[in-house]
Amino acid sequence: MAEESVEHVDVLIVGAGLSGIGAACHLRRECPDRTIALLEARDAIGGTWDLFRYPGVRSDSDMYTLGYSFRPWSQAKAIADGPAIREYVRDTAREFGVDEKVRFGHRVTGAEWSTQDGRWTVRARRGDTDVTLTCEFLFVCSGYYRYDQGYTPDLPGIENFAGPVVHPQHWPTDLDYAGKRVVVIGSGATAVTLVPAMAQTAEHVTMLQRSPSYVLAVPELDPIAERLRGRLPDRFLYPFLRWKNVLIAQLVFQLSRRRPNLMKSLLRKGARKLLPAGFDVDTHFGPEYDPWDQRMCFVPDGDLFDAVRAGDASIVTDTIDGFTADGVRTASGEELPADVLVTATGLNLLPVGGMALTVDGAPVELGDTLAYKGMMLSGVPNFALTIGYTNASWTLKADLVARYVCRLLNHMAATGFRKATPKPPPGTEATVPLVDLKSGYVLRSIDKLPKQGRAAPWRLYQNYPRDVLLMRYGPVDDDMSFDRAPARPVLSGQRG
Incomplete structure (x- = not known):
């Protein structure tokens, strides 16, 4: 099997659904000098809203909150059907030019952080081909359930x-x-x-x-x-x-x-x-x-x-x-x-799209990490993931996460730092899973989920107004360890 030449971007986004397209648009708006690419395992933009085609599929949140903060929902229906949401996501991608940054058919299998190199090496499969990219910051927007397999309990007979x-x-x-x-x-x-x-x-x-x-x-x-x-x-x-x-x-x-x-x-x-x-x-x-x-x-x-x-x-x-x-x-x-x-028996959880993460050669066990502001993981540098609210619109949290990533990247650029790692203070202990629901799909995979601590920024309160204050206006360097990781020459074939 052939392996393509290694390509480098500043920010690599995994997933081209509602969250991934929103993240890319925020980066284009707030970090225009950063090169980006999106890896999408499927062959179309839309994520959940492209996958689900069953009769009546629709949002279970109103579109004034499920829509993007930077591109208002203009249709009359507050509860919209799946095709309308899918077109809204695709139109947004075209309007901001991020549709051209999507690499379809790329299923990410693993990512390794190297402190020595100061970057992630991300491995994906495209058909029968192994694809490798490197990036300064890895942003996973693939949701938390398995796309290729829904959950069906044992139904004897x-x-x-x-x-x-x-x-x-x-x-x-x-x-x-x-x-x-x-x-x-x-x-x-x-x-x-x-x-x-x-x-x-x-x-x-x-x-x-x-x-x-x-x-x-x-x-x-x-x-x-x-x-x-x-x-x-x-x-x-x-x-x-x-x-x-x-x-x-x-x-x-x-x-x-x-x-x-x-x-x-x-x-x-x-x-x-x-x-x-x-x-x-x-x-x-x-x-x-x-x-x-x-x-x-x-x-x-x-x-x-x-x-x-x-x-x-x-x-x-x-x-x-x-x-x-x-x-x-x-x-x-x-x-x-x-x-x-x-x-209609539910979903299978698959955090971070099932990819294997390592940091300086050590495997990252998601269930052993603490979630920082519900979006980064303790001990994992230059990495963020998007998981929306369970009690409100997914996009409300996705917008906050994307804007925080932009704030963090701009802070690092202004201060000369190239590595940001969430670091819980001594005494911080895990209490509940990141997705704090008693639903079957959560309980079936509870050990695979990152945990939360007892207080902010290690606790997710499922409270949007509170998170606005924390993530949009709060400090960007609280409980964060910064380093000036060594720069590495840009690889030939870089494009963003």
Whole structure:
């Protein structure tokens, strides 16, 4: 196998989805002298929004916060569908010229930091070819779940089912479910999106859940945005809507944490109002855990409740006893007829895209590191990763991380430093994983995740206003060790 000549850039971004494109745009705006490249394992820009093609795929955050801070979302729908978000990301990449910096089909397998050389050596696979690049700063924007494989639990006897079995992460373009009976196994954000979308053309859709989720109806069109659009200049309207929605999300989250019983009551009343009289809300929409112990599900204009009320969809809360050629048999003995089974059973975690990291020859065990400001790792130089909020829009945190990286790079340029390594002070101990949720996909891989400490900057508070103060206006050198690593001659073939 051939190995290409080594290429060098100042900042190498892994991933060309919502986070990676945003990071590249921030770097072009705030660090214009830095050369950049993006390595994308797939063949298109868009990340999650290019991968997921199941019916009804949409954001579960409003687009005033999921959109980029530097490029306001201008469409009417606050809760947008997947194709619209995908085009928004691609249009942003074209507008800022970062689409030309993306190298498609490059799956990063490993990265080694050398203090002697003062840079990362990054290895990737492109088809049958090994590709090597070097960079001053490595910025991983690949999310935290595995793109090539969704999670499916052990479902004994599923081979008995005669029809198609589909995981939403790998939706076939030729699947015809019109006029057919569908059973969707799952209760999370994907399931509550699929059920009303498929119910529009299927004969009937049943959502079979082992345990329920909290589901909250939100308006697809933001009524305040609709009232103010055209009356308030866009340069004021977008920041206002963004902060309005940030504060509402924080209110819901804090109320869930501080007054969980009150929040449960409000969610129960909201669901009861939108469901048929006599519907068993407590069984089907009353989880045993507190709100926001797992991610809450949002449904635009209550479409899931509408589908149930219209009789096009139903919800069964039970465990699976087995499968027949024609459907699913529950533990209580109920037979759920199906022509199509959809296993909306979750994700597999894959931190930093599964790449192997080493620092001066020593392997980095992610589970042994502490997360600095939720974006860098203790003892790992010139490295950042983007992991969004669990209780708010992903992009709110992604924007903060990208802007902080730009601040850090500019600080290093101004002071002559070439190496920045987060260093926890003595006595700092790990407390919880970086993704602090009790969801199955987190608990299944909890040992693989970086940990958090007890206080900032080693603690992530899931609080955007607080993080704005910390990351946009706070010091850039707190708990950070800087060095003037030796410069190395630029390699032939450098381009950015």
